[in-house]
Amino acid sequence: xxxxxxxxxxxxxxxxxxxxxxxxxxxxxxxxxxxxxxxxxxxxxxxxxxxxxxxxxxxxxxxxxxxxxxxxxxxxxxxxxxxxxxxxxxxxxxxxxxxxxxxxxxxxxxxxx
Amino acid sequence: xxxxxxxxxxxxxxxxxxxxxxxxxxxxxxxxxxxxxxxxxxxxxxxxxxxxxxxxxxxxxxxxxxxxxxxxxxxxxxxxxxxxxxxxxxxxxxxxxxxxxxxxxxxxxxxxxxxxxxxxxxxxxxxxxxxxxxxxxxxxxxxxxxxxxxxxxxxxxxxxxxxxxxxxxxxxxxxxxxxxxxxxxxxxxxxxxxxxxxxxxxxxxxxxxxxxxxxxxxxxxxxxxxxxxxxxx
Numbered sequence: 001x002x003x004x005x006x007x008x009x010x011x012x013x014x015x016x017x018x019x020x021x022x023x024x025x026x027x028x029x030x031x032x033x034x035x036x037x038x039x040x041x042x043x044x045x046x047x048x049x050x051x052x053x054x055x056x057x058x059x060x061x062x063x064x065x066x067x068x069x070x071x072x073x074x075x076x077x078x079x080x081x082x083x084x085x086x087x088x089x090x091x092x093x094x095x096x097x098x099x100x101x102x103x104x105x106x107x108x109x110x111x112x113x
Numbered sequence: 114x115x116x117x118x119x120x121x122x123x124x125x126x127x128x129x130x131x132x133x134x135x136x137x138x139x140x141x142x143x144x145x146x147x148x149x150x151x152x153x154x155x156x157x158x159x160x161x162x163x164x165x166x167x168x169x170x171x172x173x174x175x176x177x178x179x180x181x182x183x184x185x186x187x188x189x190x191x192x193x194x195x196x197x198x199x200x201x202x203x204x205x206x207x208x209x210x211x212x213x214x215x216x217x218x219x220x221x222x223x224x225x226x227x228x229x230x231x232x233x234x235x236x237x238x239x240x241x242x243x244x245x246x247x248x249x250x251x252x253x254x255x256x257x258x259x260x261x262x263x264x265x266x267x268x269x270x271x272x273x274x275x276x277x278x279x280x281x282x283x284x285x286x287x288x289x290x291x292x293x294x295x296x297x298x299x300x301x302x303x304x305x306x307x308x309x310x311x312x313x314x315x316x317x318x319x320x321x322x323x324x325x326x327x328x329x330x331x332x333x334x335x336x337x338x339x340x341x342x343x344x345x346x
Contacts, residue, residue, distance in 0.1 A: 010158060013324055017165045025172035033177040033185035037121050038301030039278060041184040045289055045297060059288035063124035066219040074219035075120070076175060088218065089175050095217060096171040100209045101164025104202065107148065108155035 018097070025089030029076070121174065121187055122211065122229045123278065125222030132285025137227030143235045144208055150201040154329070162327055163198045167206035169316070170194060174210065178308050186305030189274055191237025192245060192266035193313040197320060199329040200242040207234035232277035241270030245330050252330060259321055259331070260314040267313035271306035272299065 036044055040060070047058035054060055068074065073091060078084035125133075155163065170190035177185035190210070194203030208230050214220040221229045245252070245266040252262035275298045282294050321328050 010161075010324075013327075014161055014165055017162075017169065017320075021165065021169045021172040024169075025175055029172075029175040032175060032187075033179045035177070035179060035183050035185040037177060037185050037187055038180070038275065038298065038305050039123065040120065041301060042289075042294060042297045043124075043127060045293070057288060059127060059282075059286060059294075060124070062126045062286075062288060064126040064222070066120075066124065067223045068216055068219045071217055071219055073217050076218050076220070085175075089172065092171050092175075092213065092218065093168045095213055096210055097164050097168040099213060100167035100206055101161060103205070103209070104151070104155050104160040104163045107152050108157065108160040109152060111157055 018093075021093050021097075022090055025093045026086040029085050029089045120220050121177070122214065122221030122233075123225040125224045127222070127225060127286060128228060128281045129285035130224070132281055133224045133227055135227075135284075136231045136281060137224075140208075140227040140230035140235065144205065144230065147201040147204045147208075151199075151205055154199040154202050159198060159202075159327070159329075163202045163206060166194055166197050166203075167209050170206055171210045171213070173312060173316075174214075180301065180304040180308065184301055186271075186301070186308050188309055188312050189233045189237045189271055191233065191239075191270040191274060192241025192263065192309070193316055195238045195242035196245050196263055196266065196313070196317050196330045197328060200239050203242070204234045204238040207238055228278070228281050232274045232281075236277045237270040237274035240273045241266045244269045249330060256318070256321070260318050262330075263314040263317040264310035267310040268303075268306035271309045272302045275299065275302035275305075 035041075043059040043063070044054065045058055047054040047056040047060060049055070066074070072079055073088045074080075075082070076085050076088045076092075078087050170188065170193065173188045174190065175187070177187045180186045190207050191203065194206045197203070198206065211221060211226065211229050211234060215223055215226055215229075245262055248258075248262040248265060251258040253259075279291075279295050279298050283291055286294075317328065321331065325331055
């Protein structure tokens with residue numbers, strides 16, 4: 001198989017992979033469970049949540065306000081609008097691809113040719 | 114605090130400052146080793162793939178699935194990334210996801226990055242990879258073998274990563290009896306691990322069906338690969 005065909009097939013595969021990630025983050029994210037995950041369920045054991053605050057005694061009472069709580073994408077919303085979770089997801093996928101892809105491209109072994 | 118529970122990782126203050134700092138050092142040393150060793154596993158083909166694997170982990174981590182009434186779980190991604198791109202690059206993928214989640218999405222405290230990276234990026238990825246390597250003969254035998262390998266590696270990575278939290282809590286946490294924390298973490302993550310296993314098996318299975326040559330676990334040694342590539346050209 002010659003190199004251009006190989007490269008085109010790889011690009012097609014990578015493009016499909018990216019599309020799946022974008023669809024999951026941009027669309028399927030709306031179907032995600034809103035319940036606390038296993039870790040949060042443990043740290044909230046002993047507390048009940050009412051009026052946005054935790055009542056009772058639990059590990060999560062020790063948690064501080066998040067340092068980047070003012071970020072426009074805080075809590076996977078856009079400016080606090082949770083209807084835009086999908087947009088936040090797409091932003092996250094692209095940001096992750098840019099940072100990770102950029103780092104790995106810089107780190108890669110250069111081909112000998 | 115917000116009403117919606119959208120945070121997925123440890124927040125600031127869940128363990129005390131000395132413990133956070135100590136695991137910050139563990140994370141930095143671990144990631145530095147990963148950066149040094151990742152170079153060997155990255156080339157013109159695998160570097161873009163690895164970037165996409167990280168983006169994919171970010172996407173799938175948003176998809177919390179229910180495991181019990183009032184309790185959900187989400188992918189951690191250790192075994193998934195390790196099987197696809199190797200443990201060093203895989204740990205960096207998960208770590209980058211965790212850093213971006215903390216910086217952009219206020220998910221996982223900044224001072225808790227050390228503990229979160231240690232648990233999910235380092236422990237999860239290397240434990241998942243160790244299990245996958247142990248099962249590699251099975252993974253190479255058949256497609257079913259590969260799926261079983263991915264599932265088991267992912268289940269173990271989830272449960273062992275959750276034990277990382279129990280260790281950190283034992284060293285610097287308070288609010289709940291240690292035995293209770295251990296029991297709940299183990300129980301929840303034994304269930305979450307099933308979801309992690311299914312997602313990992315589906316993903317690895319899909320990549321292997323189309324491009325088995327891109328699955329790190331199924332590739333030979335570096336030297337073999339170079340020879341094969343040279344022969345193909």
